[in-house]
Amino acid sequence: MIRAFFLFLVFFIIWTQVHAQLIPPSKPDGFAYPPGRRVDPDSILIEAFYDPVCPYSRDSWPPLKQALKHYGSRVSFLLHLLPLPYHDNAYVTSRALHIVNIHNANATFSLLERFFKDQAMFYGAQTQLLTRPEVVGRIVKLGTTTLGNSYRHVLKSGFNDTKSERATRVSFKHSTSRGVYGTPTFYVNGFKLPDADTPSEFGGWKKIIDSLIHPQKVQGS
Numbered sequence: 001m002i003r004a005f006f007l008f009l010v011f012f013i014i015w016t017q018v019h020a021q022l023i024p025p026s027k028p029d030g031f032a033y034p035p036g037r038r039v040d041p042d043s044i045l046i047e048a049f050y051d052p053v054c055p056y057s058r059d060s061w062p063p064l065k066q067a068l069k070h071y072g073s074r075v076s077f078l079l080h081l082l083p084l085p086y087h088d089n090a091y092v093t094s095r096a097l098h099i100v101n102i103h104n105a106n107a108t109f110s111l112l113e114r115f116f117k118d119q120a121m122f123y124g125a126q127t128q129l130l131t132r133p134e135v136v137g138r139i140v141k142l143g144t145t146t147l148g149n150s151y152r153h154v155l156k157s158g159f160n161d162t163k164s165e166r167a168t169r170v171s172f173k174h175s176t177s178r179g180v181y182g183t184p185t186f187y188v189n190g191f192k193l194p195d196a197d198t199p200s201e202f203g204g205w206k207k208i209i210d211s212l213i214h215p216q217k218v219q220g221s
Contacts, residue, residue, distance in 0.1 A: 029174040030078030031097075033068060035105045039076040044212050046075060047187040049082045049175050050112075052093040053123065054183045058116040060200065067205035075209060079112075081168070082175040082183055089122040089135055091168065096139050098167040099158030100147070107147050114146040188212070 030047065032039065039045060048064065050057040068077050081097060083090030093115055101108040120126060121142070127135055136159055144152045158164045179192070186193045188208060199205045 025170045025174075029171050030080050031101055031105070031108050033065075033077045033079060033109055035108065037073075037076070039078065040073065043074055043076040044071075044209060045078070045187075045189055047078045047080060049080045049180045049183055049185040049187075051082055051084045051087055051090045051183040052097065052112060052115040053087045053090050053119055054084065055119065057184045058119055060184045060198070061113070061116060063199060063202040063205060066202045067209065070202075070206070071209055071213075074213060079109075080175050080180075081171040082180055082185075083168070083172060084183060088124040089127060092132070092135055093122060093139065094171065095159065095164055095168040096143060096155060098171070099155055099161070099164045100143065100151070102158070102164060102167065103151075103154045107151075111143055111146055114142060118142060 046064070046068075048057075048060075050061075064077075068075055081094040083094040097108055097111055097115075100111050115122070121138065122135070127138075130138070140152060140155045143155045178187075184198070186198060189212070193208075197208075199208065
């Protein structure tokens with residue numbers, strides 16, 4: 001109970017600071033999936049708020065990815081990053097995703113899935129004795145292994161680029177400005193899914209999406 005209150009207090013303070021300093025970005029926040037697909041105003045829009053080192057975010061991605069593939073153009077998807085303050089390397093891994101996305105949006109989700117696969121490498125217990133440059137070096141090595149040798153320079157230089165720093169902060173501010181304080185969190189057509197209704201498997205997403213594609217069938221069943 002005390003921990004929950006403390007976390008609420010932390011996010012309340014952050015939320016008030018975000019609203020006091022909120023400046024609209026040059027373009028809307030979010031990584032589209034599949035990369036390059038524009039949000040179709042006539043499609044169902046799903047937005048996910050993830051932390052790259054959150055195990056619950058990791059576990060929720062495969063069934064959601066399956067649903068996105070199943071419904072194709074009938075569903076649009078945007079991913080927003082919310083690096084949680086109690087995950088030691090959430091911010092630096094989120095920044096790495098922004099670095100890659102700025103360079104080549106087609107590679108963003110490949111790195112995200114690699115972070116999910118090797119997530120334990122960035123848990124606090126595994127990195128507590130590492131310096132920040134050493135953690136960045138571990139990320140550069142993992143990114144290079146995943147995406148190719150050309151990304152070594154992209155990632156190393158990106159961590160010294162204010163553009164990626166700003167993009168990471170914008171994502172965080174966007175998430176908190178919408179009242180998101182935990183991951184994963186999902187919005188469907190602008191409405192937040194209650195935690196109890198958050199799908200943990202493909203069938204859960206299918207039920208939600210089918211009810212929006214064929215509302216008459218659902219109401220009549």
